[in-house]
Amino acid sequence: MDKVVELIDVSMNYHTPEGETQAVKNLSLSVDKGEFISIVGPSGCGKSTVLSLISGILKPSSGAIQINGMPVDGPSQNVGYMLQRDHLFDWRTVRSNAVIGLEIQKKLNNTSIKYVERLLDEYGLSEFKDHYPKQLSGGMRQRAALIRTLAANPDILLLDEPFSALDYQTRLALSEEIWLIIKKEEKTAILVTHDIAEAVSMSDRVLVLTKRPAEIRSEHPIVLTCALHTPISCREAPEFRHYFNTIWKELDIHV
Amino acid sequence: MYSKGPDTVVIMSPEHAEYLRKEKFTQHAIRVSRILLLLLLFALWEAAAAFKWIDPFIMSQPSRILRTILTLSKDGSIFLHTGVTVYETVLGFISGTVLGTLIAIVLWWSDFTARVLDPYLVVLNALPKTALGPVILVWAGGTTGSIIIMALLISVVVTILNVYLSFRTCDEDKIKLLKTFGATRLQILRKVILPFSIPSIISVLKINVGLSLVGVIVGEFLVSRAGLGYLIIYGGQVFKMDLVMTSVLILSVVAAFMYLSVSWIERKLLKMR
Numbered sequence: 001m002d003k004v005v006e007l008i009d010v011s012m013n014y015h016t017p018e019g020e021t022q023a024v025k026n027l028s029l030s031v032d033k034g035e036f037i038s039i040v041g042p043s044g045c046g047k048s049t050v051l052s053l054i055s056g057i058l059k060p061s062s063g064a065i066q067i068n069g070m071p072v073d074g075p076s077q078n079v080g081y082m083l084q085r086d087h088l089f090d091w092r093t094v095r096s097n098a099v100i101g102l103e104i105q106k107k108l109n110n111t112s113i114k115y116v117e118r119l120l121d122e123y124g125l126s127e128f129k130d131h132y133p134k135q136l137s138g139g140m141r142q143r144a145a146l147i148r149t150l151a152a153n154p155d156i157l158l159l160d161e162p163f164s165a166l167d168y169q170t171r172l173a174l175s176e177e178i179w180l181i182i183k184k185e186e187k188t189a190i191l192v193t194h195d196i197a198e199a200v201s202m203s204d205r206v207l208v209l210t211k212r213p214a215e216i217r218s219e220h221p222i223v224l225t226c227a228l229h230t231p232i233s234c235r236e237a238p239e240f241r242h243y244f245n246t247i248w249k250e251l252d253i254h255v
Numbered sequence: 256m257y258s259k260g261p262d263t264v265v266i267m268s269p270e271h272a273e274y275l276r277k278e279k280f281t282q283h284a285i286r287v288s289r290i291l292l293l294l295l296l297f298a299l300w301e302a303a304a305a306f307k308w309i310d311p312f313i314m315s316q317p318s319r320i321l322r323t324i325l326t327l328s329k330d331g332s333i334f335l336h337t338g339v340t341v342y343e344t345v346l347g348f349i350s351g352t353v354l355g356t357l358i359a360i361v362l363w364w365s366d367f368t369a370r371v372l373d374p375y376l377v378v379l380n381a382l383p384k385t386a387l388g389p390v391i392l393v394w395a396g397g398t399t400g401s402i403i404i405m406a407l408l409i410s411v412v413v414t415i416l417n418v419y420l421s422f423r424t425c426d427e428d429k430i431k432l433l434k435t436f437g438a439t440r441l442q443i444l445r446k447v448i449l450p451f452s453i454p455s456i457i458s459v460l461k462i463n464v465g466l467s468l469v470g471v472i473v474g475e476f477l478v479s480r481a482g483l484g485y486l487i488i489y490g491g492q493v494f495k496m497d498l499v500m501t502s503v504l505i506l507s508v509v510a511a512f513m514y515l516s517v518s519w520i521e522r523k524l525l526k527m528r
Contacts, residue, residue: 057434074437081435083428091450100446101436152436 003069004156004188005031005054010063011213012049023049025213027063031156031188036179038191038199041209041217042251047192050214051158054190055081067156077105080154080187084161086145088133094144095120095129101152112151119147123181139170146178150185157182159191163198175202176232196251200224200243201231208250218250315500323501337505339482340471343399344513347406347467352460354407355414362415363422363448364440380416384409385473392477402474402482409470410463417462421455422448457521464513472506483509 012024023046031037041047052058053065056075065072067079080101088097098116102108120129123143133141142162149157162178163171179202182189193199199206200222208217224237234240267275297317303309304316311319327333362369388405395401429447438446475484483502490498 055435057431075435077437079435081432083432085428087426087429087432089429089447089450091453100433104433104436104438104442104446 002033003030004033004067005029005190006064006066006069007050007054008064008066010053010060010065012046012053012058013061022213024053024060025215027215029207029216031190033155033188034186035205036182036189036191036203037205037207038193038203039207039209040193040196040199040247040251041214042211043194045209045212046214047209048160050209051081051160051190051192054156055079055158077152078154079156079158080149080152081158082146082149082160082162085165086133086141088136088141088144088148090133093130093132094125094136097133097144098148098151101148105152107152112153115153116147116151119150123147123177137170138166139174142166142174143177146181150181150187155188157187157189159189159193161193162191164193164195171198172232176230179231196244196247197235197240198231200240200247201234206243206247208247220247313496315496319497320501320504323497324505327501333505336481336483336486336502337509339399340468340475340484340506341509341513343402343406343471343474343482344464344467346403347470348410348460348463350403351407351410351463351467352414352456355411355459356418356456358411358415359418359422360444362419363444369419376412376416379412384412384470388473388477391474397478397480399478399480401478402471405474405477406467406470410466413462413466414459417459418452418456421452425451454525457517457524461514461517461521464517465510468506468510468513 007027007029010024010027011022014021014023027050039047039050049058053060054067054072056065056072056079067076088094089100092100095116098120099108099113102112102116117129120126123146125140125144125147128136128140128144133144136144142165145162159178163175166174175198191199191202201224203222206220206222208220209215210217220243222243224234224239224243226234226237300314301317304311304314304319324333362372384405387408391401391404391408395404425448429451430443433443433447471482472484472487475482476488479485479488483506486502487499487506490496490502
């Protein structure tokens with residue numbers, strides 16, 4: 001299969017007047033086309049840094065990062081990034097928020113606008129296009145944020161704990177929904193999360209990182225036997241608990 | 256799915272109707288009391304002067320103020336002086352706000368510049384700008400220009416500090432979001448920093464109305480050619496307290512009117528968002 005994302009021996013250090021922090025150390029990973037992988041790890045271990053590196057907004061201290069076989073040099077239009085909070089702009093309507101990426105990339109044209117309209121219609125925001133973000137619920141806001149990311153039509157989606165600001169019910173429902181959208185639009189996805197159940201239920205593969213500096217501790221291909229292969233129904237699979245326990249032990253969390 | 260419709264029909268309970276009625280009555284009572292208080296103060300002043308409890312020559316008197324207003328209206332000079340003051344103030348606070356915002360943009364753009372200029376801004380902010388009045392007068396001459404420079408100077412530093420602070424409090428993740436789309440610095444400024452800071456810029460505008468007026472009045476004291484500040488200083492020098500009091504009274508009405516205008520603009524602008 002084609003490797004769409006590849007990190008080879010990547011290290012990342014942060015420098016402040018107080019000192020140097022090693023966030024990522026000799027990290028290598030690759031993601032195949034259409035794959036959904038999750039990265040879990042203890043909090044503050046540098047999970048988000050890995051995403052920022054892949055997206056090109058941070059440059060690694062050493063090592064190489066490739067997207068579709070090309071070295072990463074700054075933000076790429078092939079990569080979409082979804083942050084923890086939706087960050088919809090209060091002063092823009094839902095529609096106008098959804099096209100902001102296109103505006104920045106100067107790709108605002110009839111075809112791209114039609115595509116955004118289709119996404120908004122298809123994913124339950126058709127009546128809310130002219131609403132302002134304040135008039136939307138948390139789940140709808142996060143869906144609008146996903147559409148904003150999809151609007152620029154990236155092949156790869158980076159999801160940085162996109163559900164963590166939501167309440168539990170919304171979170172389950174939305175992760176199911178977003179998973180379906182990602183599969184339907186045939187995107188490759190990398191999800192960073194601290195929720196083991198979320199990682200196991202949504203992914204084809206789960207990577208467990210060590211404490212800072214982040215290195216790969218283990219890798220788990222997830223194979224679940226469930227009739228409807230969606231995140232919520234996969235939580236019923238007999239193997240689910242086994243994966244959950246293994247990863248939980250590996251995270252080695254002491255409070 | 257999670258629609259929070261604002262159009263839900265509410266059936267009012269008698270208890271709530273009673274609450275609303277009381278609330279309305281209180282608001283009405285406050286408004287009436289305000290006007291009565293003003294009338295009472297003027298009446299007291301008038302009576303005090305009429306019964307010679309105070310010397311109307313020094314303290315002036317509402318009826319004499321009214322007479323002064325009428326005399327000044329007849330030859331139109333009151334409109335000239337008020338107009339001059341308003342014109343100078345508006346020019347002062349608009350140029351102060353625009354210039355201050357532009358400088359704040361420069362500081363945001365170049366962190367190095369911001370760090371270099373930081374102590375200068377601190378000192379300039381602490382310095383009472385009116386102390387520079389005589390300097391400006393000598394440099395720019397006794398013209399309207401000096402007065403506007405005075406008004407601008409007094410408002411520009413506060414504007415720089417407030418607007419720059421607002422630029423910096425803009426959420427880093429909002430900027431990160433635009434960066435993931437490959438935004439340039441100019442795009443970040445236009446798409447997030449400026450729209451995010453509009454409320455701060457407007458609230459600075461409100462502060463600047465008052466500050467500019469201080470600058471203009473001090474400027475008019477010094478330049479002494481026209482304006483309400485000139486009338487006040489002239490009235491004081493020739494001991495026409497009626498003229499001084501009249502000018503102060505008009506000045507307070509003008510100040511309130513300008514403040515309310517900016518508040519009105521603020522409401523209009525924020526409603527559009």
